[in-house]
Amino acid sequence: MTTIHFQSPSGEVTTLKGVVGQSIMELATSNGVSAIEADCGGACACATCHVIVDQSWTERLPAPGVMERDMLDFVAEPTSTSRLSCQLHITDDHDGLLLHLPSKQS
C-alpha cells in the first residue's frame, strides 16, 4: 500500500492508502474526497479531478502527456504544478506524496 496525503485549502489533511496501478482520482473518489469531482470518470475529458502537487514532489512524478496537458488548460485555478489526478497512477515511489486540493473544480 502507498500512502497519499490530500491537503485542503484550509490545511486539513486526509491520508489514504492506495494500491499500485490505481489512479489518484479513483483513490480519492472511492474514499469520499469530495473536492475531487471527476465528472467524466477518468477519461481525461472534464478537468474536474484537479490536484496541485506539492513543490517537494514535482520532480518525482512523470511529466503530463499530451492529453493531460490539453485538459489542464481548463482547470478552474491553474498553477505551475497542477495535475489531473485521473492521469496519475500510483507507484511504489509515491509513498508519502502530498497533493493540495483546489478551492473549486469548475
Added chain:
Amino acid sequence: MTIDVNEINLADHSFWRRPDRDEGFAILRRKRPVSWHEFPEGPEQGMQGFWSVTRYDDIVAVSQDAKTFRNSPTTYIGDQSVEEARQEGWFLNMDAPEHFKLRQVVSKIFSPTGVQTLARTAAQHAEGLVLAAKEKAACDFATEVAQPFPVAVICDILGAPASDRKHLHRLTVTALAGDAPEMGGADKVPAAFAELNVYGAELSRERRKNPKDDVVSLFIATEIDGRKFNDDEVGYFFQLLVTAGMETTGTVGGHMMRLFLENPDQMAIWAADPDAIAQTGVEELVRMVSPVQHMRRTAAANIEIGGQQIAEGDKVVVWYNSGNKDDAKFENPFSFDVKRNPNPHIGFGGGGRHTCLGAHLARLELPMLAKASLQHLKNIEPAGDAVFVPSRFVNGLASLPIRYTA
C-alpha cells in the same frame, strides 16, 4: 475468402455489406495501417477523400492529441460547412474552448454519480420491456426490447413525452445510419437531423412557458459568458443527446443478445451472477460491438501517423471497431469474454476531451437490460436471421428474432 488490400474502400457501401469486413480491417492493420479512401458513388462522390487509421495505438494517439487533430469543421466523414456541422453535431463538431464550455453544461448529469439518479426509472423501463416481451414467448429483441429501452431513458432525461419516442427513434436511425442506402441514404440524413432540431426547439419554446425538472429546462436556464441559449441552440443540444443516447446503447443491447446466443457459455456466466459480472461484462460488450465505428478529425498541421505523412487539412478517420479488434492490444480479440480484464477498449472513444459523454449512462443501462433479460427469459434461441445495418458509422442491428420460455 481473402481480401486484396487494394480492393478495400471504406467509403464504398459494398464494403459494409460484406460479412468478412472484420477480416478487411485486419488486413488493413497488417498491411496498410493508415490508408487513403475516396467516395466512389452516391451523393458523396467528389467530396474530399480521407485517411483511415486502423491500429489501436495510432487511434489513441490521434484521439488524445486534440490540438493537432481537430473536431472542427466537422466529424462527418464527407464534406460539410461549419454551420451544417453545428446543426448536426453541435459541440461534438467543435474544439476548445467552445466545446469544453458547452459539454460542461451537461457533464454533471452524465457523470458516474449523476447517472445514478436515473437508476430506478431506467431499471423499471428495462424490466417493463422484457416482461412485455416475455408474455409473447417470442419477439424481435432488437426492435421491441433493446432499442426502445435507451429511447425511453433519454426521453425521460430530456422531457420528451412517451408518445413521441418512436418518432424520435425513427429520425435518429435515419440521421445516424442513413449513409446505408437501406436505411434511407446519405441524402436523407440532413432532413432527419433538421427535424430533430426543430422538435427540440419547439420543446424549448414550450419549456420557456412551463419550466419542468428536465434537461431542456436546464438548457434554457443556463448562461455561458453572459449569454443564454436561444431555442435553436437548445434544439441542437436536444438533438445531440437524443441521437447519441438512443442509437448507440440500443445497438449494443441488441448485439448483446446476439453475442449471448453465439456464446452460450458467456451467457451462462452472466446469468449466474449478473451484478458481479456487470462491470467487466459491459466493457466487453462495448469493445465487441463498437457501436460508433468511426469519427473523423482534421489535421491542423503536417504530421506523421504510423509512418504515413499526413498534410494539414487532411481528413483523418479513426476506426474504433478496428482498434478494438487489434491483436497487438487484445489477446484473442474476436473472442467474447465477459470477464476480460483489463479491457482498455476504445468503444467510447480513444480518450481525452471528446470521450463519449454518455459512457456512464450506457454502463448503467446495459447491465440492467442483461439482468432483466436473463432473469425473465429462459431457454433463449434464435427464431430467424439477425439483420445487420450496413452503415459505416453505426454498427446497427435492425432485427434479432428470438424465442424463449418463461
